[in-house]
Amino acid sequence: MSLDALRQFSINSISSILPLDGETCSQMVDHVLTLGTDSEIQNYFLQLLGESDDSLSFIHKFLEWKHEITKKSQSSQKKKFNDTHHENETKSKKQSQPAWGSGASASTAQGVDNKGRLSGKTKSTTTSQLLDGKVKPSSKKSKKKNLDNLKDIDALLTELEINSDDHSGRRVCNCMATRHPLFEVAPNCLNCGKIICAKEGLQPCSYCGNELLSASEKLEIMQILNTEKVSLEEKQPDLKKKIAESSAIAAKQKAKAKKITITMKAGENLWHAQDRALKEADKAKKEAAELLAAQKKELAEIEEQAKELKKYERAQNVTPELLAAQEKLETLLNFQATGAERTRIIDNAADFDTSAASSGISSGSMWLSPIERALQLRKQQRQLRKNKTTEMNRTGRGKKIVEMVIRNGKVEMVERNAIPGEVTPSLPNSENEDASDFEDQAEIRELEQKIKDKKSIEDSSISKNVWDYEKDSETWEKPVYIGSGVENGEGREALGQQLPNKPRVQFFNDSETNELLV
Incomplete structure (x- = not known):
């Protein structure tokens, strides 16, 4: 099956399940x-189509x-890489030195020609942001990064497979890695020496048209990525088997007849047979x-195990x-996210507690x-x-209204509910409800204005208090x-007779403080 056939099958299946x-x-x-x-595909379809x-x-x-x-x-x-391996290696050996750059860069280019880019390395040097156009500049100390996400690995493999055949949508950029980060897998073209930025990525050189990586290097990168993918898949729970089992069980259940068959035994009543068949259907x-x-x-247990792993x-x-520290940070962030729910207080009883307010x-x-107490009491009474x-x-x-109609010597009485705002002779106070509510609102606004004026006066007085x-x-x-020059205490006694005997602590000379002290 081709990719177009799979796409058409998926469109038809989704349209049959969802309108x-x-x-x-x-x-x-x-x-x-x-x-x-x-x-990810399974979770997306389950959330979209249901179970x-x-x-x-x-x-x-x-x-x-x-x-x-x-x-x-x-x-x-x-197979295509193996067929073109010899031709690309022969072509790469005949590549000239870069059009610009020092001798060190030229020697580096020659070293790459004679030896594979990934040969002699035991670990992968690819990054999780490779080929996606969002590569961040990294320091020399952190050039080796391991992929820990299957999504990134699959994206890299797909990019390597597509770029080898599809050259229609080439990206051209002449910033020389000054505007965009440097493309770490292939920093420059080995034929013309052009510096490759992350925007151009893994594609033929936009200047000379030669491939940035040979077929052997691409094949080696794919082998390393596949190895990492297998190692990551072994660590995660095998959900494919669970999906297959659940789909098989669902297919078996679907294959069973969903009709309710009523079989009557000898001498059995029809109603009893129907009751028995319905009970069996409910049980199933x-x-x-x-x-x-x-x-x-x-x-859910499998997902929990995956999270624990x-x-x-x-x-x-x-x-x-x-x-x-990380656990403490997660706890604090969770506490901050749910803080509004825990600190929100809804006290509806306080609006109706008139006795406590008074x-x-x-x-x-x-x-x-x-x-303020009068204002609060007024609001509660209105409510x-x-x-x-x-x-x-x-x-x-x-309030109800009784209408009396006299016709042909008969009296007909009709009782109906009074319409709000209706003026009738029997209901002289029907308009007083709206009037009393309007008076309450006016009184509440007047009290609020008094409180506001009082607070503004207090604030102004505080601001003037210098x-x-x-x-x-x-x-x-x-x-x-009393100085120490007085001898034999004679002068001290004389001064003691002149000075009043006052306490050690001094207080304000106002009536309120004296009342508190008394």
Whole structure:
């Protein structure tokens, strides 16, 4: 099966499951084909299509056919690389020195010609941001980076496979790595010496048209990436088997007849037979629901194990102090994200607690001024009146009107609910409700304005309160010290008779402080 056939099959299957048009389904399939791992494809389809039998069967077939197409493309690519290996190596040996650059760069280029770029290395030198156009400049000490994501590896393999055949959409940039980061896999062209930036990436040189990497180097990179991919897949749980099992179970359940067959035994009543058949159908439906719940639980356990494995791998080469700091950081971030839910207080009871408001015992009202307490009480009374009116209208116990019509010597009495705002002789106070509410609002606004004016006066008085040195010096009395030159205490006794006996601590000369001291 080709890639176009897989795309058409996916569009038809999605349109049969979901009521979507062909263009939308085509965009969804194109997005799925850009995903790297099977787990991402599975999660995307499950979130989009649900966990029905048709969805699981479609996901299973899609993954199988995608693997077949990938294997065919890799085998054909490997065969093509082997055929052109000798020709590219011969061509690379005849490459000239760079058009610009020092002798050191020329010797480096010759060294690359005689020896493979990745030969003699035991570890991969590829990065997780290779070939995606978003490479960040790295220092010389951190040039070797290992890929730890299957998505990045699949993206690299796809890029290597596509760039070998498709040269239609070439990217041209002459910034010489001054505007964009340097492309670390192939920093410059070995034929003309042009410096390659990350925007151009792995493609033929935009100046001379020669390949940046030979076929052997590309094949070696693909082998290293495949090795890393296999090692990463061994660490993660095998979800393909679980998907196949669940799809097989779903196919078996779908193959079973969903019709309710009623079989009557000898001498059995029809109603009893129908009851028995319906009970069996309910039992089968309950078993299917339990099986689906067990499958969901198993998938959740597998995902939990994958998270624990990822956490263990992350903490394997990390010091305990750094791990504790990271956990503390995650806890604080979670605490910050959910802080609004925990600190939000909804106190509806305080709006109706009139007794506490009048006595000043409610939350914060014991510190309120008399005007603020009156305002709070007025608001609560208005709210209670509105709630009472609403409750009476809801229960049908509002004001009613009885109409009497006399015709042909008969009296007809019709009872109906009074319309709000209706003026009738029997309801002289029907307009007073709106008038009283308007008066309450006016009084509330008046009290609020008084509180606002009072606070503004207090603020202005506080702002005008400037420290005065002379006034402050008059508040206190300077202490009088007795010198040591007085002999035999005679002068001290004389001074003691003249000076009043005052306490050691001085206080303000105001009535409020004296009352507190008394």
